[in-house]
Amino acid sequence: MNHKIKLIGAAIDACAGTRGSADTPDILSRNSLLKPLGLEFDKIVYYTGTRHDIPKLTHFFTELALLTQDAVLNNQLPVIIGGDHSCAIGSWSGIATALKDQSYGIIWLDAHLDAHTPEDSESGNIHGMPVATLMGEGYGEFLNILDNNPKLDPKNIVFIGIRSYEAAEKERLERLGVKIYYTEEVGERGFVDVFEEAWNELTSRVDKIGLSIDLDGFDPEFAPGVGTPANDGINFFDCIKALSKIDKSKLIGLEITECNDHFDPSGQTIGCIVELLKVIL
Numbered sequence: 001m002n003h004k005i006k007l008i009g010a011a012i013d014a015c016a017g018t019r020g021s022a023d024t025p026d027i028l029s030r031n032s033l034l035k036p037l038g039l040e041f042d043k044i045v046y047y048t049g050t051r052h053d054i055p056k057l058t059h060f061f062t063e064l065a066l067l068t069q070d071a072v073l074n075n076q077l078p079v080i081i082g083g084d085h086s087c088a089i090g091s092w093s094g095i096a097t098a099l100k101d102q103s104y105g106i107i108w109l110d111a112h113l114d115a116h117t118p119e120d121s122e123s124g125n126i127h128g129m130p131v132a133t134l135m136g137e138g139y140g141e142f143l144n145i146l147d148n149n150p151k152l153d154p155k156n157i158v159f160i161g162i163r164s165y166e167a168a169e170k171e172r173l174e175r176l177g178v179k180i181y182y183t184e185e186v187g188e189r190g191f192v193d194v195f196e197e198a199w200n201e202l203t204s205r206v207d208k209i210g211l212s213i214d215l216d217g218f219d220p221e222f223a224p225g226v227g228t229p230a231n232d233g234i235n236f237f238d239c240i241k242a243l244s245k246i247d248k249s250k251l252i253g254l255e256i257t258e259c260n261d262h263f264d265p266s267g268q269t270i271g272c273i274v275e276l277l278k279v280i281l
């Protein structure tokens with residue numbers, strides 16, 4: 001094993017349109033799915049408020065950020081299991097703060113762009129806002145978690161698998177020059193090729209790379225248990241193939257979000273989490 005993994009559960013679903021993803025860390029623990037991997041949660045943080053309670057959310061994201069910051073400072077690899085994708089606000093705030101002068105990038109696998117602000121979001125769901133927040137646009141309280149600098153440089157995030165978005169977030173990202181691989185290109189070139197290009201381009205410029213995986217980035221054929229499924233997604237096995245080739249010493253964090261086991265009696269989706277964890281061990 002290349003890393004000492006610090007497994008963190010981010011039990012939050014208040015920031016999504018559908019509830020249930022918050023139960024994922026507990027389901028993983030209860031069903032002993034982690035034991036064969038030699039893993040257990042170091043800590044699970046729970047959010048019990050509403051999506052409108054910004055001070056309480058700020059407290060939750062800060063709690064999560066302190067855990068990921070602490071992991072990086074202790075040379076552990078933070079691995080965060082959501083919960084809805086709003087947890088990224090805490091996860092990457094902590095990692096970015098710990099890295100200080102070291103640069104990092106994120107490869108963001110998702111069906112969606114997650115780059116709304118409170119002003120341009122139609123739903124108001126905060127799981128659609130983490131990327132904009134990390135780049136410095138969003139609820140002011142969230143921008144100042146641990147550190148008041150933007151946590152992510154727009155030129156250092158790459159999206160893969162995108163197929164469902166609104167004009168406002170697409171315009172924001174295009175204005176900032178963010179690299180987006182839409183699902184059509186992934187389908188034509190194959191995920192392995194696209195991922196390698198993204199990984200190599202980022203590693204040529206930044207010190208460390210994080211992965212933020214929204215399970216709705218995969219085709220529902222592989223990961224049906226998500227709150228907002230979208231067809232024509234990433235082939236899960238191609239993703240495993242691509243991840244098995246990476247230089248793990250470059251990896252600074254892994255986040256896996258939006259599993260909703262209640263929508264998937266087969267347990268296939270939670271099984272995807274186990275497979276993703278296996279590949280980075």
Ligand SMILES: [Mn+2]
Nearest residue numbers: 085110114214
């Ligand atoms: Mn997402």
